[in-house]
Amino acid sequence: MLKTALRKILRNDLAGITFALVLLCTLLTVFTSGFFSAYNLDSIIKDISIFAIVGMSQMVTLGVGQFNLAIGAIGGCAGMVCGALLELMGIPYAIAVIISMAAGYLLGYFQGFLIVKTKINAFIVTLALASVYHGLNMTATENRFFRNIPSSFKAIAKGNLGGVPILLIFVFITMLIFWILFNRTVTGRRILATGVNAKAADYAGIDSGSTIRLAHGLSGLLAALAAVLTISKLGAAQTSIGSTWLLISFAAPILGGTLLSGGKVSIVGTFLGAALMIIITNALVLFGVSSYWFQAFTGGILLLAFTINQIRITMNTGEDRVLIGGGKQFEKTN
Secondary structure, three states: OHHHHHHHHHHOHHHHHHHHHHHHHHHHHHHOOOOOOHHHHHHHHHHHHHHHHHHHHHHHHHHOOOOOOOHHHHHHHHHHHHHHHHHOOOOOHHHHHHHHHHHHHHHHHHHHHHHHHHOOOHHHHHHHHHHHHHHHHHHHHOOOOEOOOOHHHHHHHHOEEOOEEHHHHHHHHHHHHHHHHHHHOHHHHHHHHHHHOHHHHHHOOOOHHHHHHHHHHHHHHHHHHHHHHHHHHHOOEOOOOOOOOHHHHHHHHHHOOOOOOOOOOOHHHHHHHHHHHHHHHHHHHHOOOOHHHHHHHHHHHHHHHHHHHHHHHHHHOOOOEEEOHHHOEEEOOO
């Protein structure tokens, strides 16, 4: 009976992570006094909003069966572009955001281009480019801070619209756009088809090369968006933006049901995965656990996420279809 229930939970990605979130929040409510304070909830919502987008940035590349280890470096570059445009050039923040996101897209697209042209594993290419991007960012900016950010731009992270934090609205809009992409467009289906089997996708008339480049470009765009929102939250742009993103960028989508092997993504699951990671981190703070343990806990959760991912793959062995969010299915080529 217990084994059957566990299998059902593992098969239903959203049920499993929702149960974990409810249980954790209940425990924090019972055993801590500050979890539901206004200040704490505001901090949690802001962090969830940013890291949900970070998780979606990794999710897109996982959709094509690849990794993006340069997410943090791309975010750092895009963030410094935004800071420079706002402080040094006085450009209106809406234009600065668009240019920064375009820069993120181009950096991501470039790494996708290298992966396709060189045939080198995405792990190696993105790992190398993470160092290249970060080094160029440090050199170009001389590791300076951009602190003179317009108050109207900082208001994005502080403001509310109808009682809902603006950051959370940004996340919901982004989630909706990518839900439509993966569930209602040919492009999204091509990304998932490439993730299931790139060669089979080519035989089916899908240009897997252009699909991979697009996926990495979108990943860079989302990393840039996360950086922009981080600047709004911090009130400053610095090269260290994105330095802590890598582990959670994997943990959030995988906990939410996205497969490492490609072909399956979960938009809502990635949001819930980010929420679980942030609330666990918040729990460590509330329980007075030393900050030195944070990375250890994060790494442990990532290992757990990989284990769950492997269990899901094992459970799906022999099946000929991979589920996609919203009940859609894609025929898997064996």
